[in-house]
Amino acid sequence: MASIAVSRPATTAPRAVTRATGESRAVRWTLIVVALSFLAFTLLLPLALVFQQAFAKGLSAYLDAVKEPDTLSAASLTLLIASIAVPVNLVFGVAAAWSITKFDFPGKNLLITLIDLPFAVSPVISGMIFVLLFGAQGWLGPWLLDHDIKIIFAVPGIVLATTFVTAPFVARELIPLMQEQGTEEEEAAIVLGAGGWQTFFRVTLPNIKWGLLYGLILCNARAMGEFGAVSVVSGHIRGETNTLPLHVEILYNEYAFAASFAVASVLTLLALVTLALKTLVEWQQRRSASQGAADNEAGSSERIAA
Amino acid sequence: MMRSKSRGVLPGFGLSLGITCTYLSLIVLLPLATIFVRTADLPWSAFWSTVTDPRVVASYRVTFGASFVAALINTVFGLLVAWVLVRYRFPGRRLVDAIVDLPFALPTAVAGIALTTLYAGNGWVGQYLEPMGIKISYTWLGITVALIFIGLPFVVRTVQPVLDDLEVEAEEAAASLGARRWQTFTRVVFPTVAPALLTGFALAFARAIGEYGSVVFISGNMPMKTEIVPLLIITKLEQYDYAGATAVALVMLIASFLLLLTINLLQWAARRRAAA
Numbered sequence: 001m002a003s004i005a006v007s008r009p010a011t012t013a014p015r016a017v018t019r020a021t022g023e024s025r026a027v028r029w030t031l032i033v034v035a036l037s038f039l040a041f042t043l044l045l046p047l048a049l050v051f052q053q054a055f056a057k058g059l060s061a062y063l064d065a066v067k068e069p070d071t072l073s074a075a076s077l078t079l080l081i082a083s084i085a086v087p088v089n090l091v092f093g094v095a096a097a098w099s100i101t102k103f104d105f106p107g108k109n110l111l112i113t114l115i116d117l118p119f120a121v122s123p124v125i126s127g128m129i130f131v132l133l134f135g136a137q138g139w140l141g142p143w144l145l146d147h148d149i150k151i152i153f154a155v156p157g158i159v160l161a162t163t164f165v166t167a168p169f170v171a172r173e174l175i176p177l178m179q180e181q182g183t184e185e186e187e188a189a190i191v192l193g194a195g196g197w198q199t200f201f202r203v204t205l206p207n208i209k210w211g212l213l214y215g216l217i218l219c220n221a222r223a224m225g226e227f228g229a230v231s232v233v234s235g236h237i238r239g240e241t242n243t244l245p246l247h248v249e250i251l252y253n254e255y256a257f258a259a260s261f262a263v264a265s266v267l268t269l270l271a272l273v274t275l276a277l278k279t280l281v282e283w284q285q286r287r288s289a290s291q292g293a294a295d296n297e298a299g300s301s302e303r304i305a306a
Numbered sequence: 307m308m309r310s311k312s313r314g315v316l317p318g319f320g321l322s323l324g325i326t327c328t329y330l331s332l333i334v335l336l337p338l339a340t341i342f343v344r345t346a347d348l349p350w351s352a353f354w355s356t357v358t359d360p361r362v363v364a365s366y367r368v369t370f371g372a373s374f375v376a377a378l379i380n381t382v383f384g385l386l387v388a389w390v391l392v393r394y395r396f397p398g399r400r401l402v403d404a405i406v407d408l409p410f411a412l413p414t415a416v417a418g419i420a421l422t423t424l425y426a427g428n429g430w431v432g433q434y435l436e437p438m439g440i441k442i443s444y445t446w447l448g449i450t451v452a453l454i455f456i457g458l459p460f461v462v463r464t465v466q467p468v469l470d471d472l473e474v475e476a477e478e479a480a481a482s483l484g485a486r487r488w489q490t491f492t493r494v495v496f497p498t499v500a501p502a503l504l505t506g507f508a509l510a511f512a513r514a515i516g517e518y519g520s521v522v523f524i525s526g527n528m529p530m531k532t533e534i535v536p537l538l539i540i541t542k543l544e545q546y547d548y549a550g551a552t553a554v555a556l557v558m559l560i561a562s563f564l565l566l567l568t569i570n571l572l573q574w575a576a577r578r579r580a581a582a
Contacts, residue, residue, distance in 0.1 A: 022393075027487075031389065032390050032394055034386065035386045035387045036402065038387070039387060039402060042454060042455055042458060043405055044405070045431070046417060046421055046455070047408065047420075049420050049424050049429075049430060050416060053420075053423060091325070092325065092326065095322040095325035095326050096325075096326040099318075099319060099326050100326075102316050102319075103323075105323070111326070111327075113566075113570070114330055114334065114335070115330065116566070118334060120512065120563065120566045121516065122515070122517075122518065122535075122539075122555075122558055123516065123518050124516070124518050124537075124540055125516070125536075125555045125558065125559060128341075128543060129337035129338055129340050129341060131543060132337075132340040132341065132344055132548065133336070133337055133340050137548055138340075139340065164334060164337065167330075167334060183316060190316060190317070196318050199317075200318075218410070221410075221411050224413070225411075225412070225413030225415075226413075227518070228517075228536065231518075231540075232540060245416070245519070248413075248415045249419075261419070267412075267413045267416050268412060270413075271408065271412040271416075272411075275404055275405065275407055275408065276404075279400075
């Protein structure tokens with residue numbers, strides 16, 4: 001078997017796997033078919049079902065469900081929450097990554113672990129902690145009641161729970177990226193007389209833009225789609241504290257299946273757009289990385305030539 | 307020397323660390339601390355009787371059992387999917403690679419109602435299984451199906467980079483020394499991938515024990531039978547049994563932290579091996 005690979009003319013492009021270390025054609029195709037069937041069954045079937053159920057009662061029923069006032073108010077609340085949680089976590093993520101990757105200080109690893117905590121906690125517990133803090137029987141509950149401030153079963157509670165759940169996304173994406181890039185370029189800018197913000201916007205930001213965008217896309221998807229944490233703090237008041245995922249649940253539990261799946265299909269489209277954008281950003285990242293490597297190579301050969 | 311120098315040149319250390327620590331304390335640590343403080347209010351005997359109540363213990367069994375089985379299935383198929391994506395070229399490979407992340411992007415409630423409808427007695431899949439006496443929606447199996455959906459990307463995305471970095475030379479050496487393909491896989495490839503596989507398993511398991519949205523629709527929520535721990539916590543909260551909810555949440559939180567610790571240790575060990 002090995003001799004076949006060896007006797008192959010050297011001019012043909014090397015295959016990813018040579019015969020000596022590859023599987024026979026039959027094994028290869030069996031594995032591919034089994035893997036793809038598994039994925040089709042677990043991922044594509046539910047995806048297809050959402051759209052089939054959404055249009056089960058026809059296009060006009062679908063449009064009615066999507067244009068219904070409660071759905072529209074749920075959609076605008078979802079947008080409002082994402083428009084608060086995402087920018088807040090953007091600032092936090094950039095600040096955290098800047099402090100962790102550009103400076104040395106004791107307790108750095110602990111800080112990185114703490115940033116990851118919200119991912120380790122069940123969404124239900126993420127919502128519950130805000131009920132314990134601000135609920136009627138919570139720590140600050142009586143004080144809030146005296147001052148007529150509502151946080152739980154109101155919009156502020158949903159914003160807080162969503163912010164908690166999505167806190168790690170941007171930081172997590174930026175920390176390894178900026179760690180790899182080091183501090184040399186920024187130091188050069190500062191030494192040449194640039195200000196701090198100037199350095200950040202002109203030197204750091206162009207280097208991290210794709211990673212930043214990647215983190216933002218994932219953060220936004222989770223902020224708009226969060227269910228468990230939001231369900232605990234929302235109180236499910238229609239037209240007031242109902243987000244799109246919660247609206248899907250309410251309609252489903254009322255046996256309004258077609259309407260429920262119609263709203264779900266909107267969220268599914270959001271997920272598909274997220275995946276498409278994410279893939280695009282990954283390609284861009286890889287392209288700029290390989291371009292950077294090529295530039296470096298060209299640079300070094302120029303230096304050698306000189 | 308390097309340290310004091312780099313801190314001297316770049317600005318913004320105080321500002322960025324200040325924002326980070328204040329934000330983490332207010333949004334993450336203070337709220338999480340309430341669980342520990344609330345539980346401390348509870349006498350030990352009351353805490354113990356709450357977390358060992360038969361209904362609560364039954365929910366641990368459902369949650370941990372289904373999560374374990376789902377993570378195990380994901381480990382097998384996750385390795386297969388990662389292998390196929392890294393090693394073979396076939397039309398649509400990039401599309402398949404992108405779609406693997408669907409469970410990360412799809413809101414859990416959508417996954418929940420879709421899977422429930424799919425596996426119900428009159429659903430696309432359920433209608434073929436029901437006559438055979440297999441019920442999936444509203445049973446323990448349904449919970450497992452939902453957790454397989456949720457956990458799959460964790461295993462694939464953990465194993466994929468390791469397979470990508472795997473040096474073909476080691477496999478070639480094994481082959482030239484006379485190893486059969488299967489032997490090469492079990493003796494050379496598998497040991498290299500094993501730490502990543504274990505990490506993927508732990509990540510999928512950790513996500514599964516906390517999962518709520520995708521499970522709550524399909525589980526049927528029968529106390530003692532198909533009631534998961536997160537739902538039990540919500541039920542207790544809705545009955546204003548804050549002490550009970552907090553006690554159960556603390557048990558789950560400790561389980562999650564132990565898992566997080568295990569995952570970090572696994573990754574640390576893998577990095578050390580890679581560096582060696």
